[in-house]
Amino acid sequence: MAVLERGVTFVLGGARSGKSSFAEGLIESSGKEAIYLATGRAWDDEMSARIDHHKARRGVLWTTVEEPLDLVSALEVHAAVGTAVLVDCLTLWVTNLMMAERDVMAETARFAAALPHLKGAVVCVSNEVGLGIVPENRMARDFRDHAGRLHQAVAGAAATVYFVAAGLPLKMKG
Amino acid sequence: MAVLERGVTFVLGGARSGKSSFAEGLIESSGKEAIYLATGRAWDDEMSARIDHHKARRGVLWTTVEEPLDLVSALEVHAAVGTAVLVDCLTLWVTNLMMAERDVMAETARFAAALPHLKGAVVCVSNEVGLGIVPENRMARDFRDHAGRLHQAVAGAAATVYFVAAGLPLKMKG
């Protein structure tokens, strides 16, 4: 049974791989005060249904914070001693940064640099998106590049890294 | 060398990853009566060529059964004591269920629930499809969600799970 380690844990997996459930289980079994830092906004019904599904699954012991853009500030506030923050998910954050025309390279680099200095336990969840055919449109390719670079930086800063497929975790680091 | 374990084995991998060959090898080395339960119908020349390719590779000791929709019934008939059934593949079955406008959530849940009660050895092969860019069309996203949920349920019910890449198996469970 996987347990929550000190510092930053990075959980990478595909769509519907069970990565969020796995990350939630890590935090729930830690006994720490659990904070769900959601990067998702309810853009449309489909996204809204996903957020509701996530909320229903998490139960009542979690505090939910929504922050689509300024993840570093949100983490500096919420990742206090004794808390465990679930950041779900990084790829959606990258999308939000692109939509808001932020400097994605700078913001993601700042995020990765801030991770080792946080006081509480942090579990970052993200979607691996680079294992299919090269997308035909340029924005999707840029997104894929940003996500991949961010994943490398977060994995480098994390103490523990899991790859999740079909609900099963594979420890890649730690 | 991987060997066929008791109960259900789940083999997950990408397109042309060698997952079917690996699964066939598991069954052939077991010495059991081998049954190929194909979910594929020859919709077009391309699919037909794939099925022929699979048939040629399997050789003469296999019995082939085609069942595009009612996998549970087919398994209850064929997964008898002393047999080893290769179900190839689950993602195609999900496609068939969607095409036939079946209740995919209910049918896939019923399938996963039936797996632990089968009498013979069963090897389920499926395509991981959730590691690329989010598809632009809704049906492809639904398909990806159905497949991912099914993979989690089958992995949960299986005694042994392999992820296959470039023909090489990585044991995720068992």
Added chain:
Amino acid sequence: MAVLERGVTFVLGGARSGKSSFAEGLIESSGKEAIYLATGRAWDDEMSARIDHHKARRGVLWTTVEEPLDLVSALEVHAAVGTAVLVDCLTLWVTNLMMAERDVMAETARFAAALPHLKGAVVCVSNEVGLGIVPENRMARDFRDHAGRLHQAVAGAAATVYFVAAGLPLKMKG
């Protein structure tokens, strides 16, 4: 810390997974004469930027050879005793073969057959592209099939195989 093994090493990973950096690190830590065998041509600005990025990262101790099509001949010339050749990457080579209307099945089979007979160390890098949704256009499906078959053949011929995700290597063989 991973080290360069004798014979052929195969490094498979997604887009922006850090696979090329990992492969370069293997070669640089080996102390051998390092040769970068690039299959990429600067088709457009985007590709050109990627090649420049790769060149900047590699530093001055590498010799760069560009060969978009005849990889076997190039390897027979450059993979001499005492050298370590980085072939980056195989999926781009498959694209080049398809564009040039070569017999991809024959050329890739010849490549895999030649690998065990090379005199120097060789590290082949390639993109896993088979873990997303089935592409809608036929050429992309053909490409995916060619790449997957080639990956199986190269993994079979290699002494060592790594799967790289988020910059972290997972040893699959060796």
